[in-house]
Amino acid sequence: METDEFIKAIAFNVVQGRVEAEDEGFDDGLEGQPGVTELVNEALENGVEPKEIVIEALTKSMEEVGEKFERNEYLIPDMLASAECVGVAMDILSPHLIKAGVKSKGKFVIATVAGDLHDIGKNIVAIMLKGAGYQVIDLGTDVSVDIIISAVKENEAPFIGLSALLTTTMRVMGEVVNKLEQEGLRDSVTVLIGGAPTSAAFAQEIGADAHCKDGFDAIDVLKTMAA
Amino acid sequence: MIIIAEKINGTLPMVKTIIQNRDQERLLDLAKQQVAAGASYIDVNVGTGIGSREDEIQAMEWAVETIQKEVETPLCIDSADPAVLESGLKSRNGRASLINSAKAEQESLEKVVPLASTYSAPLIALTMDESGIPKTVDDRLQAAEKVVSACERFDVPIENVFFDLLVMPISTDVKQGLKTLAAITEVKKQFPGCKTALGVSNVSYGLPARGRLNAAFLCMAVYAGLDAAIIDPLDHEISAAVKTAEVLVGRDRHCRKYMRAFRK
Numbered sequence: 001m002e003t004d005e006f007i008k009a010i011a012f013n014v015v016q017g018r019v020e021a022e023d024e025g026f027d028d029g030l031e032g033q034p035g036v037t038e039l040v041n042e043a044l045e046n047g048v049e050p051k052e053i054v055i056e057a058l059t060k061s062m063e064e065v066g067e068k069f070e071r072n073e074y075l076i077p078d079m080l081a082s083a084e085c086v087g088v089a090m091d092i093l094s095p096h097l098i099k100a101g102v103k104s105k106g107k108f109v110i111a112t113v114a115g116d117l118h119d120i121g122k123n124i125v126a127i128m129l130k131g132a133g134y135q136v137i138d139l140g141t142d143v144s145v146d147i148i149i150s151a152v153k154e155n156e157a158p159f160i161g162l163s164a165l166l167t168t169t170m171r172v173m174g175e176v177v178n179k180l181e182q183e184g185l186r187d188s189v190t191v192l193i194g195g196a197p198t199s200a201a202f203a204q205e206i207g208a209d210a211h212c213k214d215g216f217d218a219i220d221v222l223k224t225m226a227a
Numbered sequence: 228m229i230i231i232a233e234k235i236n237g238t239l240p241m242v243k244t245i246i247q248n249r250d251q252e253r254l255l256d257l258a259k260q261q262v263a264a265g266a267s268y269i270d271v272n273v274g275t276g277i278g279s280r281e282d283e284i285q286a287m288e289w290a291v292e293t294i295q296k297e298v299e300t301p302l303c304i305d306s307a308d309p310a311v312l313e314s315g316l317k318s319r320n321g322r323a324s325l326i327n328s329a330k331a332e333q334e335s336l337e338k339v340v341p342l343a344s345t346y347s348a349p350l351i352a353l354t355m356d357e358s359g360i361p362k363t364v365d366d367r368l369q370a371a372e373k374v375v376s377a378c379e380r381f382d383v384p385i386e387n388v389f390f391d392l393l394v395m396p397i398s399t400d401v402k403q404g405l406k407t408l409a410a411i412t413e414v415k416k417q418f419p420g421c422k423t424a425l426g427v428s429n430v431s432y433g434l435p436a437r438g439r440l441n442a443a444f445l446c447m448a449v450y451a452g453l454d455a456a457i458i459d460p461l462d463h464e465i466s467a468a469v470k471t472a473e474v475l476v477g478r479d480r481h482c483r484k485y486m487r488a489f490r491k
Contacts, residue, residue: 076398076433117359120399141359167238167276168307197238197276 003052006043010036010057010089015064017081019088026078036085040092050096054133058086062131066216083124083215086131104135105222107157111139111148113176116169121195121214125161128215132222134159145175152180152189161218162208164195173198174206181207190225192218228469228478229455231303231325231424232266235290237275246273246286251293258294264460268325269294271315272305284314291318303327303351309338316346324348328391329377331356331370336377343378349387350378351424351455354410360393367392367410368417375418389424389455390414394444398433404444411451424455427465442468450476 001009016025018035034042043053065082068074074082108129112122119141126136139151152160164170173193180186191208194217203211209225212218234257237246245253258269271294273286283306291302301323304315316324328351329339343350352374354367361367371390378388392410395403407430411423430444431437442464445456449472458465467488474485 075435076396077401080399117355119360120396124399142357166307167274170276 001042001046003043003046003048006039006046006048007052007056009034010039010043010053011061011064013039014058014061014082014085014089015068017078017085019081019085026074026081036089037092040089044092044096050093050100051102053089053093054097054102058089058131059133062086062128062216062219066219069214069216080124083127083131087127090130105133105226106135106159107137107155108134108159108161109137109139109148109151109155109157110161110163111143111151112141112163112165113148113169113172114142114144115172116164116166117141118163118165118195121165122161122163125163125194125212125215125218128219129161132219134222145172145179148176149179149183149185152185153183158188159190159192159222161192161194161212163193164198167197170195170197170202173208177207190222192221194218228449228453228473229267229422229424230265230460230469231268231270231327231455231457232261232264232460233270233426233457234261234459234461235270236272236305237286238272243275246275246290249289254290254293255297258298258300261460262298262300264466266300266460267455268301268303269298270303270305270327270457272327273311274306274308280308280310283308283311287311287315288318291315295319295322301325309335309342312339312342316342316348319346325389326350328353329374331373333357336374340374340377340381340383343383343387344381349389349422350383351389351391353391354393354414360395362406364406364410364413367406368413371414371418371421375421385418385420386422388418389422390418391424391426391457394425394427394429396432396434397430397440404430404447408447408451411448411453415452422454423452424457425453426457428458438462438464441465445469446472446475449473449478 013036018025020035020037023035024031069079110126112118126138130136162173192210192212193203193208194212198211200211210221212221237243261269271290273290303325304312305327306312326343326348329335330353354370355361356370392407394407397404425448427445428441431440445468460466470485470488473479474482479485
């Protein structure tokens, strides 16, 4: 296979959500054909640039998945299957990217705030950001304001993503923003928030930079901010 | 089956408006419709996500007083905040209530379990502790253990404890349904006398034809020994599933309930 064909095949299988050859895809009858794992390994052996795989195959195909999700053509399991493919591909590619000196888009500290144990949405967003080229530092769930702040300092992270799924815990997001201000860090950090009870109005109320309705939205927002 | 009717929940846009406008008529209407559809308890959750704790306490008092003026059905006082729970229980003035809910975290147990004792009310306890959403059956049992010891300490009989075994969406992990079902059976075996509860509809989150999945899951949970279902009793499919499942596992003497539903 030529580089182009590898890229196309990887992208196709990310959209189909097939990690390995044995996996079923979104469409019928793909079992047995090579999946993302086989294709990425084979592409590397054939000298395809890891960076090209990330940009041309993974990022673009996840954008396509995002559009399909937006149109309700794809549902949560479809999206997760694709995100899993990107995660697996990134695990294979990471050592090669580091060797090639490819820089990440920046460190992104992500956490579900104190008192809140919901992790599903936060995990999906973390996987997608990883796939989009960010270095994700996942602090887990029920994370105190202090731990978030010290992780930001320690990593000099320019981005924070906060998740809350409860009306009682979403207030903690505001405390994080206040603490950043007190510490003189507010201007050097972009704060994104998400989770079912949150909204753009709420983001504005607590002084966060943006509300993201899902992982795709987060990537879009970051892209717009970078532009 | 104990039916905990879930429609009065402040996170639903329609209910949020009712609470904000203090719309007595529509609140009562929601309560009465659910009673007519077979609710054993009407859940009352007034958390709208805006306003302070004080606002939520006032909203809870208003909702409880409004409903109990015309409806005799017991209420299920629902909040993550113990102060809101207490305001609801107080407003009940000794009428039957169910507390929804405590978590197996120290702070929650210290504050909510005593309410079950003071108000002699049964209590829903979520089988999750400081370590987060349980991933396995064992995680749930360990959390249940903590609840049981708190209940012993505060003199709440095990018969008054409903363990919520936590339903997770299968759309994000397809093995989760089975874990919840296994936990129902296990918790009842380990803590004889305890009851079990599930918020069924979470199982189908993110999938098409949710009603069908909810109904099938409820049937399986009944077989596993479920005592209480947190559902929308106005949803025909799920209410039918309750009656169908109960008659099939022999929990409907002479098929009375099933046949009565059929005659309607």
